[in-house]
Amino acid sequence: MDFFTPAILFGFALSLLIASYRLVRGPTAPDRVIAGDAMASVAVALLVFLSFHYEEAMLLDIALLTALLGFIGTLTIAKYLEGREVAD
């Protein structure tokens, strides 16, 4: 199992890196929010994997909390963006 750990961590890091391009460049605000939301989901998966790897139960609670807080943040920004014109 430990043999695959670097490959798994590299896979998570690569997907986060590629998605962060859209987070930085994304022409409109919803682009950034969508990229951030997807990245938060992958970060939750990464936290669950780290919790398994280090056998640290606390990281699992942090993953749960990250999922919930990311959802609340997305809804808040959606409410904020609704009804205003977004420049390209």
Add this chain to the structure above:
Amino acid sequence: MVLEAVGLALLFLGLFCANVGALGLVRFPDVFIRSHAATVMSMGGAVVSIFAVALMGGAHNPSFFVKACLTALIVIFTSPTGSHAILRAAHKSRVKMWEGTFCDMLREDEEKDG
């Protein structure tokens, strides 16, 4: 042992989906199409990976399995809801669509109602 092998295979499937979704997030032309790639990333990538790690860790530790499955369930419920909310806001604030878009029934309904 079998559970760990299945979990490892599922984990690599999830990583593949996460990377394909991230690539789509970069390559697709507008917000509404990019949200498809974002959903591939959170559903195919994150949920499958979390479930795979739950299988791998749950073989020896049942509470880990339950907690990880709960996390996967939360992502399953919240990710489409947040995606829907943000795209509805984007549609309402008239984010420019890709020029190849030929069907927008929500806009047609809004114009019909006045």
